[in-house]
Structure formats: structure tokens, C-alpha cells
Amino acid sequence: MEADNFNLEPDKKHFMSWPVIALIDFVTIISFENIFYPFQNQGLSVVVSWIFLFVSYVVPYALISSQMSLTFDNQEGGLASWVRRSTNDTLGYWTSWMYWVQSVPYIVDVSNSVIVSFSWIILGDNRLGKRMSTASFGLLTFIIILLFILLENRLKNSLEILSLIGGGAMFIMSMLFVLLAGYAIMHGHPIATQPFNLAAFKPSFSLNYFSTTGLLIFAMSGAELAAPYVSQMRNPKRDFPKAMWMLAIMTGFLTIFGTLALAMFFNAHHIPHDFKMNGPYYAFQLLGHSLGWGDTLMYIFAVVQAIFMMAQLAVLLDASSRVFAGDVADKFMPKWLTKKDKHGRPIHSYTTTAGLSLFLLLLTGTLPNINTIYNWLLNVNGIISPYKTCWVFFAFIAMRWHEERYHSDYVFIKNRKAALGVGWWCFIFTFVCATLGFIPQNVELGTHAFNHQLLLNIITVVVLFGLGFLLPWLRKREEAKQA
Template identity: 50%
Template structure:
């Protein structure tokens, strides 16, 4: 009994663990740019109707499947079948690709501010150099994470707490400064109408990024059963999480309105806004760029650590969670240190593909914004699995027993799950519409195309891999050398067309990559060369 007691964690600790995974200062900045001061009302609505029930549903799912680690794929596997569990793991992994690329870009931006103290470094970088630097950072962390993964996990925790402290500091000092200055705000007029958003088509396209900002609490689900009294303590932890998130988002957005005119926001606010904010705070208190430099180095340490851990964790999770039934053996290959080397190669190739899609956008700021908005498409789409799994366990509650239950009435609970599933699915679809660019311009149409292409490639490849695995089981090797050469050559031609043909190149590249993709599908259905068949 005593050893069991040592494993208990307190509900305040669980609440803090959830908070670190859910929200950050940059998330507040992104949505402030999308909706201005009206985002305050959006946050209130999201906290009550989305975050609170979402967190409590995750608690029940984690309690039901505690013996399997409480992972999202195990929830789907347990309520449906093995293949859907694999596909969930794949989509969760695919959703991480834009996220890690976005993190690599944030590392570049953070270093720019930390070393130069302003935005000029980023502004002076051509798109091609920005993409190349991002790719170099990405590949470098593929190599160094093997040696630094343990220390990076520690630094990520330390950086996360530091980022939270910086955000709270910003809010408190902003409000204090507002009082000392006689209540003057950059956003005018500041009244009850200012904090209400305009509910139109554009608003619908921004909901996905709101969901992206506050999802992720399923990561703490395995810890539900480590509470001493899950039935009473878990709701306390989740309520605390909701209150902390509510405080940070509402007062954080209000604080931004002190320094930025919500009616005329800088175009690069998503990329540089958090640095602008701390720069403005430092000037208000007469300390120059001191707060900005502290924040910049905090962000650099946190982003670097998070990138290294993400690259290792996401690849290991995919390879280990799907096993040998659906994952091709060449992707499961490990080196002497136990690292899935070909899995890292796949991660690098797909990340490079995402970077290439955005390289011909007009400015570096457009690349940053597009990649961020791509997260607002894929991440909410993956969150739909959470609500689907919850609906399945409540449909057959006698089979899926748990220590903690969200709403005792199965029909009402099922209705909540269905409501959040529909809302999240609608937000995902509308998020495909490009943001931060002029509607129906050339850039708008290009972003729409690459949004669709990115989703098809990232998600569609997950449906193809099991077919490749079947081919391996039947013939030994999935493809012969000529087939591999054909697909690789088409991909190289696509890259060359993007580099040398400029404006028209990206459309040609998309067409060629699509040809390679469909060639892969076609080859799966073809029989292996006769010589190999005879050997079998």
C-alpha cells in the first residue's frame, strides 16, 4: 500500500501539467491578430462550451483506458478496431509535422530577436534563405536530440514554467502600467461593443486556430488514475485548468489591447507580436529592451528544447504504437542505439515538403502565417478523434467502466460529445480557407491549393502505408530498385521545378508530386517482378 501511495499526485500538480500543454502567450497573440479585442468574448464562449467539457471527457477516457497508457490511439483502438487505432496514431503524428516545422521557424525568429533586438533580421531574409535556415535547424535537431533528449525534456519543463511566469508578469505589469498612466489604451474606443466579435464567414475561418490554441489536454489523461480520489480530485484539477486558461486568455488579450490598436494591427503580429509586446512593456517602465531580451532567450531555450523532444517523441510514438501489422518494415528499422532512423528520414522528407509548399509565398511573414494556419486545420481535425472515442464509450457505458464519469446520464453525455465533434469538424473545414491575405487574390488561391495538398499528402499517406506493408509480407520488399528510382526522380524533378521555374514552378511541382503520389498508389496494386515471385 505504501508504494502505491508514493505514486499519487495532487490535483493542483495535475492542473499545472495540463496548463503547460494547453495554452501559451503566443497562442493569445495569434488569436488577437485574427479577432482583435472581440477575441475576449470568443475565449469566454470557448472556455464554457468547449474547454470545460472537453477536459472532463478526456478525464473519463483516460480513466477507462488507464492500463493502455491513456493514449488517443488506444482509445480509438479500444472502442473500434486495430486499423482505426493505427490511423488515429498516424493522423496524430501527421498533425505534428506542421507543428514541428512551425517550432523550427520560431527558433529562427527567436534567435533574430535575441541577437539583434528587433525584427530586421527576419525582414531582411529572403524566403529561400528563411526556408533553408528552417530546414538546417530541423535537420540539426534530428541529430542532436539523440544526445540531448533527456536534458531537453528538463529544459522544456523549465522553459514552459518560465514562459508562464513571463506571461503572468506581462499581464500584471500591463494592468499596473495602465492604472499609472490614467487608463489610456491603444485600442479605442474601449467599451462593451469592442469586445464582441463580428460573427461572419471570416469569423468561422478563425475558430480552428482558437481550438488549436486550447487543445492538447489529452496528453495528461494517463495521470487520472494516479490521483488519490479521481472522482472528486480530477474535476477540481480540470476546473482549475479552465480558470487558469480563462484568466490568461481574457486578461492576456485585454493587456495586448493596452499596447496595440486592435483596429489597426501590424501585419507581422503573429510572427513578431509577442516580442513587440515585451518591447513596449519595457519602454513603458523605462528599461528599454530588457523584458524583450529576457523573453526572447526564454523563448529560444523553450522552442529548442521542445523541437528536440517533439522530433524524438513523435517518431517513436508512431513506430512503436502501430507495430508491425500496418507499418512497413523499412520505417521500423532501428540503428544500434534503438532509434528509428528511417522514421526520422520520413519526418524530414515530409517536413521539407511542407516547407517547399510555402517557399513561393510573397514574404517570410506569409510563410510563417500560412504554416501557423495549417496547424489550425490539421490539429482540430485530429481532436475530432477525442470526441468520437467519448461518444463510443458512452454508447456502451456498461462495457467501459471508469472511476471518473463525466455526466452520469449517457444520452446527455453523448449529446455533449456529438456537439463538440460537430463544432470541431466545422471549424476544421472552414479553416481550410486562407487567412491573413487578400481574399481571392493570387496568394489566396495558392494558399487554398497548398492547404488542400498538404492535408491530402499528410493524411493520405497514412492510408497507403498499410498497403505497402501487405506488399512486404507478400513479396519481401515493397518495391524494386527501378520503382524506388522512379518515385524519387519525380520528387527531385518537382523540387528542381520549384527552384528554377519560380512563379509557375510551384504549380508544376504540385502536379509532379501528385503524379509521384499516385504512382505510389498504382505500384502498390502491381505484382512484383517475375524473378522475385519465382524466388518466393
């Protein structure tokens, strides 16, 4: 720390540097496991997908988020505020609702990951699926969610700190895997994917290929999460775009080189069926054995994963419920849903979160095994999360359509027509990928399993998004009774 920092005046504002903001956003939106399910779905050809998305999607996404954040820099509502300020309260409500409800499948998914990480710490292998029934798995997942809701008052602040520690450790582990994989290959470890040539990277433009692209968007989206930090920067006009560039480059590095590192240890043509659930543990186990370190790296990763996922669960539960109850115009929200306890927490928002989590878990109870449950929840995130991301580009299009009404210290593409073209491209691409995500993955077309998962996908999206129509109706009924 510099010497003059010890003499800060008590009321002097503390500013955040752009590398710190980039790191906070990075560990929030992507982790090591995010490269595993695209690798299982698309094999080595996913490297081409990552490169294409990095150039045509991730960089524009990050810079669009820069302009929107600097245009609405006095708003703490993030994406919902962007839509509300660029359009109207009704669309702002729908953004808030979809932003909140898309977190519910992720909350269940993170809770599942907590169980899987502890199973590797305790068992040291992949036997969880053989030792636990789907009913027990679902019940334990729900207990974990309830436990974290009940402990929010005592654990929230400490777990936010742990999320930064765990997130930082996860980033280090991810980079360590890429670097050590390169070291192992240079010292004689054979490349598992053969043939490892240009032909192996050629995408097969099949229905499965396009239906799995939504998961890539899910893995890379979230640049808008940095918006609230704009007000905490000393020179946001100069530094915030730098943070977004750093975020995009780090994301591109992890996805592209992380996938290449996976191809060193796993045959892209014969990937384990439980790769999405257990792949990260297999990877560090194989890397440790290659380096002569045994299972040490695997256990270190399992502990880091457990800490990171528990911290992420606590922050997700608190943040999603607070935004849901507090960042919506009054005419859309029933009073009982915004009721707060003595600690200022929206208790019925937590109840609703728990209820919808239970709904998802009841649906997963119809699936045959834990691995299928894990895969299906990931696929649901690949539908719902991109639909939420569409609002980022919708807000950008609305703002640039009437750009004379707004002022921003940073402008992404000064030519209005070109900017709108990029905005429409990102919006349409995201919407199409989200819609194609309804097609079940890892199951054959026309089978009972395919039809079952397709039905579950439709029910999930209709219920989660459709409930958004219910709340304004309930609010109107409240107002009618009070009149």
C-alpha cells in the same frame, strides 16, 4: 519537503500531485504567443470567442478527457488507445497516424519560432524579414530540424528538463505580462484600443471570423496529453478531474485576460501586419518602455522563448516519432519503418519526419516573404490540429454509446443522452471549424494570394493525411513477398 519523505523505501512509488499534472499539461498545450494570432484575426471581439469557447468547449473537453483517461487508465497510448479500445484497430491506426502527422507542421512552426527568437536576441528588433530571404529561412529551418534529430541521443533528457524550466518560465512571463499591463494602466498608461467599450467586443460574424476559429481550437486543445499521468496519481478518481478543472481555468485566464492586456498596448483596429510572428516581442518591448525598463523585458522573453521552443522541438521530434512507430498495430506498419537503432530509436520514423518537414518547407518556398510563411504555417496548424482533436470526441461518443461495456471511476454527465449530446456538439463544432480553416486568412478573397494559399492548404492536408493509406498497403506488399 516533509520529514518522513527522507525515509522512503526504494521501491515505494512516487505519485504526482494534481497541480503538477495541470501545470505540465498547461505549458505543453498553450503559451503566451497563442493569444496573438486570434487577436490579429478577430480583434477585441475574440474575448467573446474565448469566453464562449471556455464555457461551451474547453470545460467539456477537459472533463471528457478526465473520463476517458480514467476509463482507459491502464493504457499508455493516450488518444490512440482510447479510439482503439472503444472501436477497433483500424480507427486506432488512423488516430495514431493523424496524431503524428499533425505534429509535422507544428515542428516546422516551432523551428521557425526558434529562428525568430534568436533574431530578436541578436538584432533586438524585427529586421529578420529584411535581412533573410525565404530560401535562407527555409534552409535554416530544415538545418535546425536535422540538427535536433541528430542530437536526440545526447540532448533528449536534458531538453525535457529544459522544457519544464522553459515552460514554467513561459507561464510566469505570461502571467507577468497580464499583471504588469494592469499595473501600467492603473498608473496612467493610455489604452491603445479606442473606443474601449462594449461595442468593441461585438463579434462580426463574417466568413473570416468563422474561418479563424480553428486557430482558437488549436491554441486551446491538448487536454488529452495528460492521460498517461493517470497511473502516476495516488487517487486519480478524486484528483485527475481537479487537474483538468485547473487546466481549463488557467487556459481561460490566459486567453481572456491576456487578450485584454494586449488591447491595452495594441490598437485592435490597426494591428501590425507581422503581429503573429513578432507580436510577443513587441508586447514586452512596449510594456518595458511603459514601466521605464527599456528593452529588458523583451530580451528576457526572447531568451525564455528560445529555450522553450528548442526544448519543445526536441521533445516533439522524439515523442511523435516514437508514438508513430511504436503505438500502431503490426498489420498497418511496414517493417522497415519500425526498424530501430542500437539506442532503440526508430530511425526511419525520424527520416520520414524530416522528409515531410522538407515537403512543407518546399511549399513555403513559393510564398513571398517570411511573415507570410509564418502566418501560413500557423493557419495549417489551425486545420490539421482540430481534425486530430475530433478523435477525442469520437472516442467519447463511441464509449458512451456502449457505456455498459466500460467502467470509469469518473463520469462526465451521468445522463447518457445528455453526455452524447455534448460529445456530438464538440465533435461537429471542431470538425466544422477545421474545415472552414481551409479558407486562407489575411488575404483578400479572389486574389492570386488567396488562390495560392488555398491550393497549398488542400495539397498539404491531402498529402499529410493521404499518406496514411500508403503504409498499410506497403505492409500488405511486404507480407505478400514473405508468403
